[in-house]
Amino acid sequence: MSDQAIVRINDLRKSFGDLEVLKGVDLEVTKGEVVVILGPSGSGKSTLLRCVNRLEEPTGGEVWFEDTLVNDKKTDINKVRERIGMVFQSFNLFPHLTAKGNVMLAQQKVLKRDKATAAEVAVRQLTRVGLADKIDYYPAQLSGGQQQRVAIARALAMDPHVMLFDEATSALDPELVRGVLDVMRSLAKAGMTMMVVTHEMGFARDVADRVVFMDEGVIVEQGTPSEVFDNPKSERTKDFLGHIA
Amino acid sequence: MDALLESLTTIGRIFFDVEKMSQALPIVLSAFPVSVFIGVVSFVLAIPGGLLLAFMKMARTRVVRWPATFYVDVVRGTPLFLQILIVYFGLTLLPFYQTLIREVPQLKQPFLFGIDFTIYLRAFFVLSFNSAAYMAEIFRAGIQSIPKGQMEAARSLGMSTPQAMAFVIIPQTVRRILPTLMSEFILLFKDTALLAAVGVAEMTLRSREFVASTFNQSAYMVAAAFYLLVTIPLGRLVGRLEDKLAESEGGGGAKRPPTLLAPEIDAEHVVAHSEGIPTTGSSPNPITGGPR
Numbered sequence: 001m002s003d004q005a006i007v008r009i010n011d012l013r014k015s016f017g018d019l020e021v022l023k024g025v026d027l028e029v030t031k032g033e034v035v036v037i038l039g040p041s042g043s044g045k046s047t048l049l050r051c052v053n054r055l056e057e058p059t060g061g062e063v064w065f066e067d068t069l070v071n072d073k074k075t076d077i078n079k080v081r082e083r084i085g086m087v088f089q090s091f092n093l094f095p096h097l098t099a100k101g102n103v104m105l106a107q108q109k110v111l112k113r114d115k116a117t118a119a120e121v122a123v124r125q126l127t128r129v130g131l132a133d134k135i136d137y138y139p140a141q142l143s144g145g146q147q148q149r150v151a152i153a154r155a156l157a158m159d160p161h162v163m164l165f166d167e168a169t170s171a172l173d174p175e176l177v178r179g180v181l182d183v184m185r186s187l188a189k190a191g192m193t194m195m196v197v198t199h200e201m202g203f204a205r206d207v208a209d210r211v212v213f214m215d216e217g218v219i220v221e222q223g224t225p226s227e228v229f230d231n232p233k234s235e236r237t238k239d240f241l242g243h244i245a
Numbered sequence: 246m247d248a249l250l251e252s253l254t255t256i257g258r259i260f261f262d263v264e265k266m267s268q269a270l271p272i273v274l275s276a277f278p279v280s281v282f283i284g285v286v287s288f289v290l291a292i293p294g295g296l297l298l299a300f301m302k303m304a305r306t307r308v309v310r311w312p313a314t315f316y317v318d319v320v321r322g323t324p325l326f327l328q329i330l331i332v333y334f335g336l337t338l339l340p341f342y343q344t345l346i347r348e349v350p351q352l353k354q355p356f357l358f359g360i361d362f363t364i365y366l367r368a369f370f371v372l373s374f375n376s377a378a379y380m381a382e383i384f385r386a387g388i389q390s391i392p393k394g395q396m397e398a399a400r401s402l403g404m405s406t407p408q409a410m411a412f413v414i415i416p417q418t419v420r421r422i423l424p425t426l427m428s429e430f431i432l433l434f435k436d437t438a439l440l441a442a443v444g445v446a447e448m449t450l451r452s453r454e455f456v457a458s459t460f461n462q463s464a465y466m467v468a469a470a471f472y473l474l475v476t477i478p479l480g481r482l483v484g485r486l487e488d489k490l491a492e493s494e495g496g497g498g499a500k501r502p503p504t505l506l507a508p509e510i511d512a513e514h515v516v517a518h519s520e521g522i523p524t525t526g527s528s529p530n531p532i533t534g535g536p537r
């Protein structure tokens with residue numbers, strides 16, 4: 001195991017009642033790596049991401065974040081989550097706060113940054129995602145793409161060591177997808193460690209260091225984008241890529 | 246034609262006698278602050294109680310949930326009038342209450358508007374404990390109407406559950422339930438009239454005294470006007486707030502239910518209440534506009 005590993009998942013299992021959704025997943029993400037997770041709907045991709053910051057409680061196996069066993073009852077999960085940014089399909093911006101307020105809140109309440117610092121960071125991060133002119137807008141006044149970029153800025157403001165993206169562009173109108181993907185692309189270029197669940201094959205091909213294909217709760221195949229896209233070994237992968245293309 | 250005119254005149258004399266009304270006006274007016282004071286204080290006191298009950302009802306452990314459910318069921322399932330009778334006459338029999346009165350005799354002194362404090366105390370007690378049970382449902386439904394993604398987003402940023410509640414969930418809940426809560430105040434304010442039966446000198450009692458001594462109903466119309474003075478503007482405000490809310494919830498990224506509160510809550514609330522509410526009349530929400 002590399003000591004550069006930021007996320008290390010060993011034999012991860014998760015059941016909802018009788019339904020076993022993750023059936024022993026092993027995955028390691030090293031610093032600066034962009035791992036794109038592909039797979040059909042219901043294969044457990046979201047559940048996998050949500051186990052990393054324990055939004056779902058694993059039923060078996062281990063999830064490590066840096067030196068911390070995430071799924072240990074004794075772990076202060078809030079300390080872990082401070083450093084794991086998550087971006088949701090449905091944005092989940094706080095509708096009662098402006099874009100700036102959204103980005104400031106956790107900085108102040110969790111990282112205990114003073115107001116001026118939090119505001120400064122908020123403006124910087126919102127500028128970074130191309131929303132310098134929208135800082136005082138409420139979510140309801142923004143397009144879906146803009147909202148998602150605020151959500152990214154909100155996560156980035158916490159100085160995360162890894163970012164989780166769960167179908168960040170799936171709820172967007174096609175013409176708004178580009179802007180969000182561009183932000184993710186530039187993040188990757190800047191060296192951010194990322195775990196990305198997406199159906200954007202172009203993005204996966206261009207940006208991923210590694211592509212992981214999941215089906216029915218297991219990792220079926222993984223490799224570089226060209227290995228997986230141009231030379232898939234598993235029938236299931238071929239099948240899936242055939243359907244997408 | 247003459248007969249019709251005659252009966253109209255009679256009705257006018259019995260209910261709308263100008264002279265009697267002008268005599269009743271200062272009397273009812275002097276009791277107006279009593280009604281408002283009892284209504285407002287009881288309402289404010291009910292809020293923390295309602296919140297506590299709401300959180301208890303949402304608790305994971307049954308031991309916490311059960312007492313709150315029991316309390317809410319009992320309070321909402323019995324007439325407020327009965328509760329008033331029990332508290333007004335029952336409370337005074339309790340040893341701790343008698344000790345309190347003995348130790349702090351000032352409580353028996355006239356407090357505000359010439360009424361002694363123990364009267365207010367019992368009014369606050371029964372009305373706020375009653376209203377808290379209704380508020381518990383309003384708060385619970387309001388909190389649960391906030392999309393799950395809000396809590397998840399807050400937690401994913403490292404906030405604790407209490408932090409997420411305080412800075413993300415509750416502020417959104419307050420905005421959403423404000424109209425419903427104001428309607429609850431309207432109901433509570435009208436319910437203060439029931440205190441007339443136990444001798445609290447609020448508007449309804451004072452007008453009844455006047456009616457009894459003059460054999461004329463006009464004082465009741467004056468009292469009605471004073472109740473409407475509060476309830477109609479508030480009811481209009483409720484309607485306006487609801488419209489504004491519907492407007493501002495267009496975004497936020499997460500889908501919202503079309504009505505403020507879950508339908509099953511509405512039904513429950515309507516069943517549990519038992520008298521009319523003169524609010525906007527155009528309100529689409531059964532809680533804010535419905536009968537009690």
Ligand SMILES: Nc1ncnc2c1ncn2[C@@H]1O[C@H](COP(=O)(O)OP(=O)(O)O)[C@@H](O)[C@H]1O
Nearest residue numbers: 016019021039040041042043044045046047048
């Ligand atoms: N909270 C839950 N309760 C019950 N079943 C769930 C829950 N979350 C996900 N599932 C089920 O787990 C399976 C995997 O879901 P998910 O991880 O969301 O897949 P994906 O993101 O790959 O589409 C699906 O069958 C889904 O219905």
Ligand SMILES: [Mg+2]
Nearest residue numbers: 045046047167
């Ligand atoms: Mg998913």
